[in-house]
Amino acid sequence: MPVKLRITLLFCLISFVILAMVCATVYYFSYTQRSHNIRTRLTNRAITLARLLGQSQLFDQQLIRKIDSSTSLTLKDKTFQAYDYLNNQIYSYSDAPADTLTIDTSVLDDARVKGTIFFKTDNKEAVAYHYANPNTRIVVITAAYDAEGKAQIRVLRNILWFSFLAGIMIACVGGYFFSDRLLQPIKKIADDINEISAHNLARRIGTGTAKDEWFYLAETLNRLMNRLQDSFETQRRFVSNASHELSTPLTAISSQLEVSLQKNRDAQQYRGVMESVYQDVRHLSKLTQTLLEFAQASGDPGGINLLPVRMDEILMSLPAEMKKSNPEYLVNLSFDDMPAEEEKLIVFGNAELLFTAIKNIVTNACKYSDDHKATIKLKAEADVITIAISDKGKGIPQGELKYIFQPFYRVNSTSHQSGFGLGLSLANRIIKLHKGNITVSSVIGSGSEFVITVPTAKF
Numbered sequence: 001m002p003v004k005l006r007i008t009l010l011f012c013l014i015s016f017v018i019l020a021m022v023c024a025t026v027y028y029f030s031y032t033q034r035s036h037n038i039r040t041r042l043t044n045r046a047i048t049l050a051r052l053l054g055q056s057q058l059f060d061q062q063l064i065r066k067i068d069s070s071t072s073l074t075l076k077d078k079t080f081q082a083y084d085y086l087n088n089q090i091y092s093y094s095d096a097p098a099d100t101l102t103i104d105t106s107v108l109d110d111a112r113v114k115g116t117i118f119f120k121t122d123n124k125e126a127v128a129y130h131y132a133n134p135n136t137r138i139v140v141i142t143a144a145y146d147a148e149g150k151a152q153i154r155v156l157r158n159i160l161w162f163s164f165l166a167g168i169m170i171a172c173v174g175g176y177f178f179s180d181r182l183l184q185p186i187k188k189i190a191d192d193i194n195e196i197s198a199h200n201l202a203r204r205i206g207t208g209t210a211k212d213e214w215f216y217l218a219e220t221l222n223r224l225m226n227r228l229q230d231s232f233e234t235q236r237r238f239v240s241n242a243s244h245e246l247s248t249p250l251t252a253i254s255s256q257l258e259v260s261l262q263k264n265r266d267a268q269q270y271r272g273v274m275e276s277v278y279q280d281v282r283h284l285s286k287l288t289q290t291l292l293e294f295a296q297a298s299g300d301p302g303g304i305n306l307l308p309v310r311m312d313e314i315l316m317s318l319p320a321e322m323k324k325s326n327p328e329y330l331v332n333l334s335f336d337d338m339p340a341e342e343e344k345l346i347v348f349g350n351a352e353l354l355f356t357a358i359k360n361i362v363t364n365a366c367k368y369s370d371d372h373k374a375t376i377k378l379k380a381e382a383d384v385i386t387i388a389i390s391d392k393g394k395g396i397p398q399g400e401l402k403y404i405f406q407p408f409y410r411v412n413s414t415s416h417q418s419g420f421g422l423g424l425s426l427a428n429r430i431i432k433l434h435k436g437n438i439t440v441s442s443v444i445g446s447g448s449e450f451v452i453t454v455p456t457a458k459f
Helices: 003-054 061-070 105-114 147-195 213-260 268-295 310-317 318-325 350-369 397-405 425-434
Strands: 074-081 089-094 114-120 124-132 138-145 309-312 332-335 345-349 371-378 384-392 437-443 447-455
Touching: 003 074, 003 114, 003 124, 003 138, 003 147, 003 213, 003 332, 105 114, 105 124, 105 138, 105 332, 138 447, 147 371, 213 268, 309 310, 309 350, 310 318, 310 371, 318 332, 318 350, 332 350, 345 350, 345 447, 350 371, 350 384, 350 425, 350 447, 371 447, 425 437
Parallel strands: 332 371
Antiparallel strands: 074 089, 074 138, 114 124, 124 138, 309 345, 371 384, 384 447, 437 447
């Protein structure tokens, strides 16, 4: 069922319930008030008639009948009867001469016990009133048909039915237009989204000027599109650069093998070709391994095995690792602000990935410094661990700082050095997977400093 129709039906249902409750309440209290009014009037007439009958020395029955016939109660088909304590009828009057009431003795007995009772006989409403004084004990019955009151109730019922049906119709029509107007922003957002594709990611959803829920939804979707566009552009650049980086050694290997096979050569020449091909194969293997690590770091954090890891232990393994890769590399560790609590040094993460991320930054610091030296400072605070890696190299130009974490990007001044341009990008992705952050500051001629912040584990 379309949402527009569901909203309309729900709106109609709510209106139905509200109108039904209002109409029923009005009719109930009006009906109750009519019943109360007729009972009050009949009771008052019964009291008056009983007092007149109780003064028989002043008012005889003929006079009382004249009074009853001349009294206007705006009641139709009035009938008055009175009974003594032996249940004998002592007085009777009716608008129609043949109109009499057949009263059961139980009604008279109940009236004597309760004082006043209300009942219905035929289509009339009646009151039985017990009157007693030192000289008289009688029960007076007054009954009448409330034509005017019932006519008013019928008119009111018709008005309420008309109002109820008209209200339901108005609610249904109004609900339809209300739901259509309510869902127009959703339709517009859906139309805008349908026009967005992988080739048109720059298109954005119109937010309008009203700061409402639709504005928030459109803004949220636009932020999602920004992230998707960044991801697509990063993926395109990565695929393009990876294809180029992979094709270069493959082309070199193919060319060397093709040239060597064009004619017979001596063993020394074949050995030289094989050594060159071997170097290219090693380069290709290293690049492939780096790309695999990069793909792993770009995956879902839920697929990575996260365990409690001590950051100081990871850092302490770096000096020996740097020495293995290049004997000239030197790493100085500074743990001046070591906390007394071990928990402040522990993070939830993957030790191998964290080691790779920090190693890549330290490797760059050693590689691009004249003294091949990197300094690492560890600082543990309440909820975060800070690792500062600094060097005294040539520095990074300010205009290039915003690009250094992009895959395959290399600073112009270091383009002659060996490498793929994936180290910092890989490190940044790994730290992001661990809900951390990397910032960098650099001064040309003085060196650079990378600051890694990672949240501590919550036990």
